[in-house]
Amino acid sequence: MTIIVASVLIYFSLFFRQGLFYTITQLFANRLIYNSPMKKAALFSLIIIIGLLAFWFRQKKHTTGTTPPTQTQTVLEVETPIPVEFTATFEIYTNGTKRVFTDKKYHNLSQDVYIAQENPGVIYVKKEGVTWGDFFKTLPMKLTKGCLTTGTGQIFCTNDSYTLRFFINETEDPNALEKAIAPKDFLKVVFE
Numbered sequence: 745m746t747i748i749v750a751s752v753l754i755y756f757s758l759f760f761r762q763g764l765f766y767t768i769t770q771l772f773a774n775r776l777i778y779n780s781p782m783k784k785a786a787l788f789s790l791i792i793i794i795g796l797l798a799f800w801f802r803q804k805k806h807t808t809g810t811t812p813p814t815q816t817q818t819v820l821e822v823e824t825p826i827p828v829e830f831t832a833t834f835e836i837y838t839n840g841t842k843r844v845f846t847d848k849k850y851h852n853l854s855q856d857v858y859i860a861q862e863n864p865g866v867i868y869v870k871k872e873g874v875t876w877g878d879f880f881k882t883l884p885m886k887l888t889k890g891c892l893t894t895g896t897g898q899i900f901c902t903n904d905s906y907t908l909r910f911f912i913n914e915t916e917d918p919n920a921l922e923k924a925i926a927p928k929d930f931l932k933v934v935f936e
Contacts (some may be wrong), residue, residue: 828869828870828871828872829868829869829870830869830927830928831866831867831868831869831927831928832866832867832869832925832926832927832928832929832930832931833865833866833867833928833929833930833931834865834867834876834879834930834931834932834933835865835930835931835932835933836892836932836933836934837932837933837934837935837936838892838894838898838900838935838936839900839906839935839936840936843894844864845859845864845865845883846861846864847895848861849884849895850864850883850884850895851864853882853883853884854882855870855871856869856870856871856874856878856882857869857870857871857874857878857879857882857925858882859883867879867925869925869927873924874924874925875921875922875923875924875925876912876920876921876922876923876925876931877921877922879925880921883895887921887933888921889908889910889918889919889921890902890908891908892908892933892935900935906935906936907935907936908933908934908935909933909934909935909936910931910932910933910934911931911932911933911934912929912930912931913929913930914930914932
């Protein structure tokens, strides 16, 4: 019985090497097995067995519950709109004079379609299906099939002497304002 008590005390002293508890268990264990070689051998064997069992239980404790349960996951496919980003160009001529759009009041007025200060003849299209008419509605001017009202308030309307004409990629198209802007399109509006 004293061997078991001594081995338990030594086991605890090995794992809890702290202060007074360690010192007391060492002294008590040494007194129990004082000058007995047979008791020392039995105690040593018992300590090894208890140590192995303690190690095994400790490892088992750390490995159980750490493997996450297998779960099935459902992946939902969501249609993400394909970002549209392309450019087109335009020019407007009235009575032979090319209109310029360098004033900042024309720049970056919409997230979907806009012109920028660097090159105001280039249209940046960010949304699919934007028409030429949609683009001109973002600017501080008015453009219809028959009339152009500039940002400075000048009005140019089709009459007996002059005609407002539209060309997409050098082909005349009176319905150009209703057409969707395509990559690298060129719109030319002419009043003469």
